[in-house]
Amino acid sequence: MPERKLVDEVHHISKRRGNGQLRREVWIDDDGKVSRYNLAYINHALCAVDHGRVVGYDNQHGYHHRHYLGDLHPVDFVSFEETEADFEADWMALRR
Numbered sequence: 855m856p857e858r859k860l861v862d863e864v865h866h867i868s869k870r871r872g873n874g875q876l877r878r879e880v881w882i883d884d885d886g887k888v889s890r891y892n893l894a895y896i897n898h899a900l901c902a903v904d905h906g907r908v909v910g911y912d913n914q915h916g917y918h919h920r921h922y923l924g925d926l927h928p929v930d931f932v933s934f935e936e937t938e939a940d941f942e943a944d945w946m947a948l949r950r
Contacts, residue, residue: 857881857889873897874908876945880934888934890914893941894921895948909944911937920944 861880867873874897881890894910901908903924910921911929918931922944931937 857883867897873899874906877910891934891937893938895945908948909941911941 858881859879860882861878863876863878865876865878867875874895877892877894877896879890879892880888883889890913892910892912892914894912895908896906896910897908898906900906901923904921907921908923912919912921913931918929918937920927920929920940929937929940
């Protein structure tokens with residue numbers, strides 16, 4: 855089933871607010887359902903591995919998983935909206 859990229863955003867964060875960047879990519883299928891996603895907070899000063907990904911969620915490689923400071927762990931997928939909320943909670947916790 856063909857898919858198309860619906861969202862491709864990069865938000866650069868100032869040094870005063872934590873540095874790095876937030877990355878959000880979302881693909882949908884013909885039915886409008888999220889088929890693929892990549893959510894990431896990237897900061898090479900905090901994480902020298904995993905291309906600087908401090909925390910992120912995606913479903914590459916055929917399964918849903920969470921990246922955290924170079925470690926990778928499968929996650930239970932309920933919905934894309936819940937995954938976005940989990941990512942936002944992780945990112946906000948890192949800002950504190």
